[in-house]
Amino acid sequence: MEAVSNFLASDLFYRFRKSPVAVVAFIVTALLVLSALFAPLIAPQNPFDAGSLNLMNGFSKPGEPNQFTDETFILGTDDQGRDVFSTILYGLRISLFVGFSAVMFAMVLGSVLGLVAGYTGGRTDTIIMRIADIQLTFPAILVALLIFGIAKGITPPSYRNEVAIWVLILAIGLSDWVQFARVVRGATLVERNKEYVQAAKLIGRKPMAIMLKHILPNTLGPVLVIATISLALAIIAEATLSFLGVGAPPTQPSLGTLIRIGQGFLFSGEYWILLYPALTLLALALSVNLLGDWLRDALNPKLK
Amino acid sequence: MLAYVIRRVFQSIFVLLMVGLVAFSMFRFVGDPVENLLGQERTQADIERVRDQLGLNDSFPVQYVKFLGNAVQGNFGISYRQGRQVSEIIAERAPATLELAGVSAFFAVVLGVGLGVFTAIRRDGFMANIIMTTSLIGVSLPTFLIGILLIYVFAVELGWLPSFGRGETVKIGWWSTGFLTESGLKAIILPAITLGLYQMTLIMRLVRAEMLEVLRTDYIKFARARGLSKRAINFGHALKNTLVPVITVTGLQIGSIIAFAIITETVFQWPGVGLLFINAIQFVDIPVMAAYLMLISVMFVLINLIVDLLYFVIDPRLSADASTRGH
Numbered sequence A: 001m002e003a004v005s006n007f008l009a010s011d012l013f014y015r016f017r018k019s020p021v022a023v024v025a026f027i028v029t030a031l032l033v034l035s036a037l038f039a040p041l042i043a044p045q046n047p048f049d050a051g052s053l054n055l056m057n058g059f060s061k062p063g064e065p066n067q068f069t070d071e072t073f074i075l076g077t078d079d080q081g082r083d084v085f086s087t088i089l090y091g092l093r094i095s096l097f098v099g100f101s102a103v104m105f106a107m108v109l110g111s112v113l114g115l116v117a118g119y120t121g122g123r124t125d126t127i128i129m130r131i132a133d134i135q136l137t138f139p140a141i142l143v144a145l146l147i148f149g150i151a152k153g154i155t156p157p158s159y160r161n162e163v164a165i166w167v168l169i170l171a172i173g174l175s176d177w178v179q180f181a182r183v184v185r186g187a188t189l190v191e192r193n194k195e196y197v198q199a200a201k202l203i204g205r206k207p208m209a210i211m212l213k214h215i216l217p218n219t220l221g222p223v224l225v226i227a228t229i230s231l232a233l234a235i236i237a238e239a240t241l242s243f244l245g246v247g248a249p250p251t252q253p254s255l256g257t258l259i260r261i262g263q264g265f266l267f268s269g270e271y272w273i274l275l276y277p278a279l280t281l282l283a284l285a286l287s288v289n290l291l292g293d294w295l296r297d298a299l300n301p302k303l304k
Numbered sequence B: 001m002l003a004y005v006i007r008r009v010f011q012s013i014f015v016l017l018m019v020g021l022v023a024f025s026m027f028r029f030v031g032d033p034v035e036n037l038l039g040q041e042r043t044q045a046d047i048e049r050v051r052d053q054l055g056l057n058d059s060f061p062v063q064y065v066k067f068l069g070n071a072v073q074g075n076f077g078i079s080y081r082q083g084r085q086v087s088e089i090i091a092e093r094a095p096a097t098l099e100l101a102g103v104s105a106f107f108a109v110v111l112g113v114g115l116g117v118f119t120a121i122r123r124d125g126f127m128a129n130i131i132m133t134t135s136l137i138g139v140s141l142p143t144f145l146i147g148i149l150l151i152y153v154f155a156v157e158l159g160w161l162p163s164f165g166r167g168e169t170v171k172i173g174w175w176s177t178g179f180l181t182e183s184g185l186k187a188i189i190l191p192a193i194t195l196g197l198y199q200m201t202l203i204m205r206l207v208r209a210e211m212l213e214v215l216r217t218d219y220i221k222f223a224r225a226r227g228l229s230k231r232a233i234n235f236g237h238a239l240k241n242t243l244v245p246v247i248t249v250t251g252l253q254i255g256s257i258i259a260f261a262i263i264t265e266t267v268f269q270w271p272g273v274g275l276l277f278i279n280a281i282q283f284v285d286i287p288v289m290a291a292y293l294m295l296i297s298v299m300f301v302l303i304n305l306i307v308d309l310l311y312f313v314i315d316p317r318l319s320a321d322a323s324t325r326g327h
Helices: A002-008 A011-017 A020-037 A084-120 A122-137 A140-154 A157-174 A177-191 A195-202 A207-243 A255-263 A272-299 B002-029 B033-038 B044-054 B060-072 B086-121 B126-140 B143-157 B182-215 B218-225 B230-268 B273-282 B286-314 B316-324
Strands: B170-172 B175-177
Touching: A002 A011, A011 A020, A011 A272, A020 A084, A020 A272, A084 A122, A084 A157, A084 A177, A084 A207, A084 A255, A084 A272, A122 A177, A122 B002, A122 B286, A140 A157, A140 A207, A140 B230, A140 B273, A140 B286, A157 A207, A177 A207, A195 A207, A207 A255, A207 A272, A207 B143, A207 B230, A255 A272, A255 B143, A272 B126, A272 B143, B002 B060, B002 B286, B033 B044, B086 B126, B086 B175, B086 B182, B086 B230, B086 B273, B086 B286, B126 B182, B143 B182, B143 B230, B182 B230, B218 B230, B230 B273, B230 B286, B273 B286
Parallel strands: none
Antiparallel strands: B170 B175
């Protein structure tokens, strides 16, 4: 309880309340995350359970009763009679899962490497940061595509669909660790010369404990900001890869896969199969992005 | 300065060697090249012959050196899927991507600088505000959605422009160009806008920010006091001094234009190298992937190097600094 009241009285929460953009962005993000979490409860049908689909419902217009079955779907149906609203909820689930996991992976990997590079210095530092520099020369999406391609080549064809989601997380995560490593390394270089670290060294704590228990907690502010902005980028990267046909498989469609499928109906006039997943992706990416921007400004001591 | 140039060149070569190692390891360890080339019906003798041909019996370092030697000569082996020389396939596809990237970069630079100057001079104007707000939306839209949106408006609803492909092309030597036919020119408009939009907004925002800074300086005030024309001040004095950061960003963005061409080419089914790469990933065509990786790296490294060296040409103050600091 104390933690909650402390937070409500904090500077950060005050700034949050005073920024209408942040509040709206937070509400939209929270709504989308909640509806993804509870998708099985909210969705009118399970779009991947072939038994609950009726082909006669195909191409129902949004909000109008179907001409054969008289059923109504708020956002219409696709060619196989799948409710677009339900596929969006399930797609959102996969997009968010991949986005969150990829950022988590990048955050852990990048922070650990940054911490080690900054604390040990010398050759380890040079090697890690040189690799980071080389990777930074290339756009993240290219790196992710390459990792995805290599992973696909290594896994036997029969497993490819099953592991596709994990490969996607690995590819996006590996393409994104550099930002974290750079920031944590920078902060570590500053922290390691401070007195509390010297004191910890003097009482004989091991380097591992100093890095994780003393230095790491002091670098978390900027890491949190980068994580939020990375989340928006990871969601867009996932959508892009899936749109390119190298991401989530058709059996587990993410928002990007849905947009890819919907693009095929653009010319025949069934706009809703494309439009609603695209709008959902946009709302998600935009609100997470705005939240990240706000957090960056709010946690920046120079702007206070 | 010479020492700096030499160090940068060595760094670039090191990066290329590393990328070469990645490309080579892909070729060597992802999937079995022999199996991919020979297919199901093969004899032990065939396998031995191909292993020997590909040099797979040599030691790892020897193979790596041979691979680099071949790559320098433009020989990347044979595509698993198409059974043709990879260099041949890429040479066939390269004009499409280069033309698209060229038009996009031109569009991004000309419009970006123009709109940047405009929004900086009229910083509180109605039009300038509209342009700035629109650009914010443009930055947050993923590339493929912009492409789909443009297709929907200009190809489906209005029917003015084609939604896919390159139109008719004319061959000049080995280069096939779409610039000489009406359908080719029409076909390049939508993909070029899709590809260049992000870079355009980036350049525009940068030019605007730099211009606003420069317009506040004393020498601009002095130029106004001397009674110079607005045009001479804005373009001759202000814009010129914003160029260093603009050239850096533009140079680096040319690299991303070529990388992001992958997405645009997929949306518009543009028959370029990016589409080739995506297909190679889908079918695990390792030689094509390795060749694309090497080519893109050479391009990125060269652009980075040129941008770094351009600083010295544009801004004489930098080389003075570097020599006093002992670089």
